[in-house]
Amino acid sequence: MKTITKEILREAATKLMFKLTEEELDQLVKEFDIIVKQMELIGEIPGVDEVEPMTFPFECAVNYLREDVATKPVDRDEILKNAKDVVDGQIRLPKVVG
Amino acid sequence: MKYLSKSITEIHNALLNNEVTPLELVKAAIELAKNDTSNAFEYICEKEALEKVNNLDPNLKDSLFYGVPVVIKDNFSTKDIPTCGSSNILNGYVPIFSSEVVLRLEKAGAIIIGKTTLDELAMGGRGTTGHKGITYNPWDKSHTHLIGGSSCGSAAAISAGIVPFAIGSDTGDSVRKPANNAGLVGLKPTWGRISRFGLFPFATSLDHVAYFTRNVVDSAIALNVLAGRDDKDASSSFKEVEDYTKGIDDSIKDKKIAVIKEIVNSVSDKDVIKAFNDSVEGLRKAGAIVEEVSMDIKLLKAIYPTYIIISCAEATSNNANLDGIKFGAREPGESFEEVMINTRTKGFSTLIKRRFVIGSYSLLRENADELFIRAQKCRRLIVNAFTEVLKEYDAIYCPAAPGVAPLISGSGESLSDEYLIADNYLAFANMSGMPSITLPIGFKGGLPFGANLTSKIFDESNLLNIAYNLEKVTGLKDLVAKEEK
Numbered sequence: 169m170k171t172i173t174k175e176i177l178r179e180a181a182t183k184l185m186f187k188l189t190e191e192e193l194d195q196l197v198k199e200f201d202i203i204v205k206q207m208e209l210i211g212e213i214p215g216v217d218e219v220e221p222m223t224f225p226f227e228c229a230v231n232y233l234r235e236d237v238a239t240k241p242v243d244r245d246e247i248l249k250n251a252k253d254v255v256d257g258q259i260r261l262p263k264v265v266g
Numbered sequence: 267m268k269y270l271s272k273s274i275t276e277i278h279n280a281l282l283n284n285e286v287t288p289l290e291l292v293k294a295a296i297e298l299a300k301n302d303t304s305n306a307f308e309y310i311c312e313k314e315a316l317e318k319v320n321n322l323d324p325n326l327k328d329s330l331f332y333g334v335p336v337v338i339k340d341n342f343s344t345k346d347i348p349t350c351g352s353s354n355i356l357n358g359y360v361p362i363f364s365s366e367v368v369l370r371l372e373k374a375g376a377i378i379i380g381k382t383t384l385d386e387l388a389m390g391g392r393g394t395t396g397h398k399g400i401t402y403n404p405w406d407k408s409h410t411h412l413i414g415g416s417s418c419g420s421a422a423a424i425s426a427g428i429v430p431f432a433i434g435s436d437t438g439d440s441v442r443k444p445a446n447n448a449g450l451v452g453l454k455p456t457w458g459r460i461s462r463f464g465l466f467p468f469a470t471s472l473d474h475v476a477y478f479t480r481n482v483v484d485s486a487i488a489l490n491v492l493a494g495r496d497d498k499d500a501s502s503s504f505k506e507v508e509d510y511t512k513g514i515d516d517s518i519k520d521k522k523i524a525v526i527k528e529i530v531n532s533v534s535d536k537d538v539i540k541a542f543n544d545s546v547e548g549l550r551k552a553g554a555i556v557e558e559v560s561m562d563i564k565l566l567k568a569i570y571p572t573y574i575i576i577s578c579a580e581a582t583s584n585n586a587n588l589d590g591i592k593f594g595a596r597e598p599g600e601s602f603e604e605v606m607i608n609t610r611t612k613g614f615s616t617l618i619k620r621r622f623v624i625g626s627y628s629l630l631r632e633n634a635d636e637l638f639i640r641a642q643k644c645r646r647l648i649v650n651a652f653t654e655v656l657k658e659y660d661a662i663y664c665p666a667a668p669g670v671a672p673l674i675s676g677s678g679e680s681l682s683d684e685y686l687i688a689d690n691y692l693a694f695a696n697m698s699g700m701p702s703i704t705l706p707i708g709f710k711g712g713l714p715f716g717a718n719l720t721s722k723i724f725d726e727s728n729l730l731n732i733a734y735n736l737e738k739v740t741g742l743k744d745l746v747a748k749e750e751k
Binding site (some may be wrong): 172176180183184185186188195199202205206207210211212215216217219220221222223224225226228234242246247249250252253259261262264 | 358360565596599601602603606623626637643644647696
């Protein structure tokens, strides 16, 4: 595992599309210190790496396929009601090509 | 208005006997909500509720929820009613559809009078991180103790006597912990028992719809309305829905209940332990076989970090759609990337951003084996251990928390057994999907505290039967925090 530095955390935040202040980064480094210690507790559990990862609470085979019935989709104007800048039924964003 | 402090059945009977009308109930609840001093509400649905109650279908009057005012945590979509998850990033968002639980409640005749505050996007356990600030505990007039979260506003609204029923969500203990702090019954049924359609996803493999009532029978009544398959939620179960009130008052003679020794030992408050031991004796007198069972303390200490890693990792992707472009508050920028970055930087609070970074970091290829994948493996060991106990027993019974609601000024973070186990073990029921219920067992310094029962998956009838008998043992039901005169 990489050593946790402010730089690594800043990079992670950039990938998540937000910025962190220096104060937030300092707090995060401290928080990671606790998390890493807590995760070390997990590493000490005998047999932890010998089981399969569990992704859902219990095995529930989903073999369900709905009937292919035509339904009326949600109206476009309804969906666009929540967008802040709409022109001619489309969401307007800053120009990509100059 | 005395009725709003009553049980759902008592309100129903009062309506049938024409002692009160749905309109009077709704108006009174709205008035109380307007005068709420706990910061329980994101939005009071005055106009919408009055319109609904005036058009209430009289054919529904045999439904126990007919004309009953209820509140909904603000991370459930409500058509044409603002829903922001107590986050600035969703300020101004108005859903164009309603969540399944809202539809089912309305179909049963319930009237939604308000959307309640939460820890931002349900990511927090203290009821302090929503964009409207701290939500207070109605039992504590000095406003120094937490109500807990993330379903803080729902817990506050019902314990203040504004409504007899409140919807919440529970990803780690977000209904069952505030229930401890507010003297309420908090039920999280089996994963898949209630549709999650329309609930803002936080951690998909752990999220559950859950709710508050003031007694166990009301909890069963609500499950009858809410449980059942919904094609709009692929994870909702096809399993048959029972009448959960049937047999609720049966004897618990010979039912086997396990008390996990290490969880009880991690609680240091002697008053909590005394009340808990008294309740165990009461269950024995009622005929149950209550036995102490031992569990690997390392596994119990691993529940919280396992939960944090999995929930933060899942939250990172579940909230990637919050960019201000399609919906929600939008910040200006020179490019679409800048719009997203500015929106997310300003829209999320510092706690949420930190949680997303923890999740993202855990998922990085070079870290995943030691963080995310290891947490998922540990989850299996934790679930196996509790499942093993429930092969022999009908339920697991332990204190729900280390004590009464903690101080708002406390930090809550530590590596102690009390914090890692007593304060955070309830997440095992989210990892396993097991139905789990918290109910009050005592008071200390004027504040309530509770205990928790958890049973096998889809065994809600059995769980509610044991909980009902426990409620009879403690005599603590229909608790409402009264305003000081």
